[in-house]
Amino acid sequence: MKTLHLSLLIVILTFSVKGVSQSKTQDSTIIRSLYNTALTEGKGYYWLDHLSNEIGGRLSGSVEAEMAVKFTEEKLKELGLDKVWLQPVMVPKWTRGFKEYAYIQTGGDQKKVTDICALGGSVPTPSLGIKAEVVEVQGIEELASLGKEKLSGKIVFFNRPMDPTEIQTFVAYSEAADQRYAGAKEAAKYGAVGVLVRSLNLRMDDYPHTGSMSYGDLPANMQIPAAAISTNGANYLSSLLKLQPDLQFYYKMNCKTWDDVQSYNVIGEITGSTYPDEYIVVGGHLDSWDLADGAQDDGAGVVQSMEVLNLFKKIGYKPKHTIRAVLFMNEENGLRGGKKYAEEAKRKGEKHRFAIESDAGGFSPRGFSIDASDANFKKVQSWEPLFKPYLIHLFERGYSGADINPLKGNIDVLAGLMPDSQRYFDYHHAATDTFDAVNKRELELGAATMASLIYLFDTHGTK
Template sequence: MRKFALCCLMVATLHALNAQNVNQADSLMIRSIFDRALTNGKSYDWLDHLSNEIGGRLSGSIQAERAVRYTEKELNKLGLDKVWLQPVMVPKWTRGIPEYAYIETAPGLSSTTNVCALGGSVPTPDGGLKAKVIEVKSLAEIAELGREKIQGKIVFYNRPMDPTLINTFAAYGGCVDQRYAGAMEAGKYGAVGVVVRSMSLSLDDYPHTGSMSYGDIPIDQRIPACAISTRGADYLSRALKIQPNLNFYFKQNCRAYPDVQSFNVIGEITGSQYPDRYMIVGGHLDSWDLGDGSHDDGAGCVQSMDVLRLLKEVGYRPKHSIRVVLFMNEENGLRGGREYAEQARLKNEDHIFALESDAGGFTPRGFSFDSDDANFAQIKSWEPLFKPYLIHYFEKGGSGADIGPLKKEGMVLAGLRPDSQRYFDHHHAASDTFDAVNKRELELGAAAMTGLIYLMDKYGTRTEMGPIRD
């Protein structure tokens, strides 16, 4: 009995020593990754070119095409095992000449206000659209008011993001339905147009665009929809209290075209032990057209590119095949993410892990994970390795829109979670520009992503390795 107890003690000691050695090795590797990213990172230079030389990369635009060719060229420079373009058909919508709007409180007495067309909206008539305004706070209020009070009017959705929510993505989710479905619902009750308060916690003059849907409403019955800046929304709301019969005028010249071909950009380091098992890291290459798309999502693309470069820099040879995927058309269709998932299914590719960066290039705080309990328990044990960098927020939650279509049982999906307090100041607005990105914060995100990919590759998923045994 004593011999058996001694044997158990020796085995336990060996396990503890092995774990200590593994943790020390992992700590040194992650330190090396951060050192390289912060002294020899490439993400900021790549983003400079994407933002300042190419600019906003709206799906189907010439800028999106240039971004595809540029990132393909840069990935080829890294000496990856494979780089290729994956064709995908995407929608093409153009904004046209800048929008114009004013609030008319009396004949001849008006003040201009800043608006922008929502992505996918139909244009106003050639001479613009002027009508009385009715303010609402929700889609449900439209049904309560009914056709009698809405017909012939412009519906003004004025539900702000909730400032009490520390998670600003939750605040965004709490009001984005009025942007996405506002025109579709208002049109059912005879509205002639829609004005939506911008999805931003900042009080400023920047209107924020974003995707919208008309559902199955025929084209000739669709009504134009625009976003108004938060400052403009507050002014319009105050003016309506004083003068309920005021008029709102706006003119927009947007236009939809037939789908065009674009591409997902993909680079791969082929796995040394499991070449047919795939881990991917990525962001979306397209952006809205008002700014240059630096935070949404140029940052995620260049960080993902740097993950593969950093793995090569530190001399790490992955066991699994690691792919960077720069998805096209996340903003107004998610065609790139769906096409990648469909091609993976048709080729019977075994994807076990996917990481997306699509929350801006701000200071990284950690990651959220869409996984089962067994995989999350393993991931949670890695928190101490990221604590020295203050990037140890590891929680269950969402991952990313582009990698969502890949989801299957046992697979782990993850999303980089930067500090989100300033993100919606820039999201989908003309203020989403390169000067709003901090080089060090961007590089810290790239390093954190590389560290997580390294650990996932080294230890695998619990589904892959079988059940955890004591």
């Protein structure tokens, strides 16, 4: 009897090992097919060309944003998906107006024109502009030590740079971003008349970088104009202040906040064959800032998400779960699209298993950041050998993405595509974020990488 049991155990283990081996072979074959198809039949680069060069910057509430909604809806329908629809969402509308103008006055009539741009959500300057002395600080925490006596009637100049020694550039960005987002709100409490913020950029250039800012609950009569100054401009201003602390800075901005307007998330899906009521999401944000065409942030993520569905259709893969590409509106200055999608999913009782976001540029993919339980994270780690041939080595626990994060608590696994980030902040929120900065092959590799992880979760499920 013992011999029989042992023989049966050996047979079971043999078939089990054989089954695992066959599964890995099948996974490897399909992943290879996804990469091959992306690199030879991908459409994303050409979609991005249109988004960038025919439509341009897609700030929420703009005509260009609505053109992008129509264009992406049309292209998703052309893929022959099971369903394509628009999800209504109310979004803020802020306009920049005429180009900003600024100069440094060092004495008499000597003026040095410098490059600035309004931060998104800022109030305008008075019609004749603002001219005042400048107080340089390295962060919000310095304001309290200076107090109203030294800040009232002045322009506060936040000049803390991104840390160039931090290899993880998104960490350097997050460590410096508070001065852009909340600098005006805090400086206004001490009587400042305006703020300048050093652009969040690791490169020295003459391009100011915009980005979202907030006044919080500050009364309208206390809100002061906020502008970004280029990295070269910031260094120059800082040097001059050491020589002439009483110099004056002039700037004029014409921005305006309007009433909220109707816009949409664009959604396309392939219905699951086994679990049609369980969802896997891939997404990026359709809106961008207005200084350029938003090719890296986040046109790349949009077309990569669309490409994932195109790749599955091209190779004839029929997913078990319903797979959705969600092109979120209003990530840049409100996150309304991401919140709306999560609210609707919860209201409908939709069961979401996995979501992945691409919002770090169209550069060479390096891996994934994973927000999941220990069991699900270990599952992702077990797939590392399948990605190694494609130079995907990073499988780290961390933040997934702003638009899919509202799903947390109603989903098993969240992930973010991690491209090489060393050049990303050269373009982020600046006039340099243009189509010519995107490499076709790198963009295609990113789409294939996301499709591969989605395939694995679709096939093997979550824990």
